[in-house]
Amino acid sequence: MIAADQIPVTVLTGFLGSGKTTVLNHLLRQPELGGVVAIINEFGEVALDHLLVESSEDRLAVLNNGCICCSVREDLIETLADLASRRADGTIPPFHRVLVETTGLADPVPVLHTLMTAPDVVARYRIDGVVATVDAVNGTHTLAAHGEAIRQIAVADRLLVTKTDLAAEDALARLEVQLAAINPVATRTKVRNGIVDPAKVLDAGLFDPGARSADVVRWFDLASQAANASHDHGDHHCVSEACGHHSHHAHDAGVSSYSLIIDEPIQREAIARWLDYVAALKGEDLLRFKAIVHVAEQPDAPMVVHGVQHVFHPPITLVDWPSADRRSRLVFIVRGIPRQIIENTLCKFAAVSRAAIQRSAA
Template sequence: MHDADLTPVTVLTGFLGSGKTTLLNHLVRQPAMRDALVVINEFGDIGLDHRLVAKGDEHSVVEMSSGCLCCTIRGDLSRSVQQAWEAIERDGGRPISRMLIETTGLADPAPILHTLMTDHWLAHRFRLDGVVCLVDAANGVSTLNAHRESQRQAAIADRLLLTKTDLVDEEQLSRLACQLATINPAAEQLQVCHGELAAEHVIGGGLPAQGRRADHWLRAASYSQVSPAAGISPPTQGALVSMMAPASYPTLTRHGEQIRSFCFTVEHPIEPEVLEDWLDLLMSLLGEKILRVKAIVKIAGREQPLALHGVQNIFHPPVTLPAEACPDGVSRFVFITNGVAPEAVTRLFDYFQAPQAEQSPTPP
């Protein structure tokens, strides 16, 4: 099945009290959310949030309250969605147009994305459309400084929604916006008051099935740029091991989170085996520290580039893009990591690229 045939999924995350339920109530009433399936994860045996979200003939709300979606009940996500899917088919309802998953305020979204990519039933029916993170403007700075979960939520988001902006002054809002831009420079920031926001600003944040707006999806220009080390010998295996040690960067929180984001560029087409071997080893060594990877890659021998999307050590199947998605032939990889130095990524690429370079004829 092609990506265009899969149902889009938006993951809605944000720390406790950021306003997710308020936003959901406004979203489900909008035409763009017609026939949407909303999955609400609540922590504890008695859930309340799902009772606060409006229901109608065109909306299905599934509540999961047996634990935290990011850890203990990820298997329940597949079962709950499958049951809702089958019930709709059995009752003769219209097919699910999209799915929106609201996580608990304490959830790390990365394992949820991991589940969407690895669960057989989900992966054959759904595709990630985007991650949207709500940040409480009144408490956002202190929350980011105190809780690692809130930093990870903001770091892997495609869009950041600043809520309760009516409760803060311009100076507070600017300070929060700057801190979020440090954590996630490419995420679009939007201000939201009382949860009132058009659904179009929440959904549709992923890579379009036909590859249009690929540059908007990647936003590579927002990140610091790094390239392979020209003229520098590739590292030995011993040096590679030492490079994999945690990077010495100033911590952003009292819990020691070291969120890093950068864009790695390669100006020549990449041999398929180099790409595969590099990413395989990179993910096996550092997968838990690589929160998210997005890439548009020019492959040697292929006219059409590929879009790659990975979370930790799992990659979504590549999506073929039209040639105009990579007009300059430069491959761009966006990395969002926890304590991984850009040099570790680039020099590992050099390690696999070097044999290819040595086999190439010397230019006259």
């Protein structure tokens, strides 16, 4: 379960040239960033001089809107520990949220692993969500040429499609299809000139869904749509410019997404056993996993599970179901893992009957 005093952390990622720094510069000017720590790569890339800095020192600045801006130290664990210590002793203003910027070439998965597994970090912080910027002008080419860009999109909870005012309509339409193919359950927001509502970045709440029933309902709907689309079109695996049924050679060894709906309760111990097996067998290629599970022991309180490769966030139990539909939803974004393997492991290790597994919503 999530402790009430854990500070939510949002990870902002995006490939080189995707407009991430422009979005960050806009965000840092907003009053909503008061009480937020922004951990950035380099001060030189962000226009702090124009933000009327109240106080500053090496690696850290307090902006006039109350946002605390600091550059990352040797590693993220040290930076987060230092911030928590300063917060506790009052040497920096209190903060209630953290925004972490990754480098353009970085795979965000190690950052997520740190936030989910490092004891000193987990004691004080929790993941709120992952937001990725995508360039509407060059996004299709970037996805075809760079596996890192695909992984950034695959692990995201929200996508900011930037430079939409500069992109041709047909290019933007192709990109939207590609993004839906890679990550069908991430919400997408079109951005112009880096201007975005801070709530679209900071207020994901995706690892604390018990407090946001509307978001859970939305996730239900997207999972059902993904199941329908994968049933009609085959597993999503299109990132080439044509987005045909073939897989592009630079497609990061075949990233695909699919959704399963299970029409029977699952024992808590069985789902835990299955998760352990999948993580051990295919964890490296399980880029992102999300599930809302009908647990047999608690039929009125569904369990939410998130995973990134080998690491799973502690399960969260909701107070009740956000809709009348009580079927389990499982969404997978994977690299080279056929759907049939997942179905087989569910039957063998989670004791799910094959007849209960649906590939599309009823």
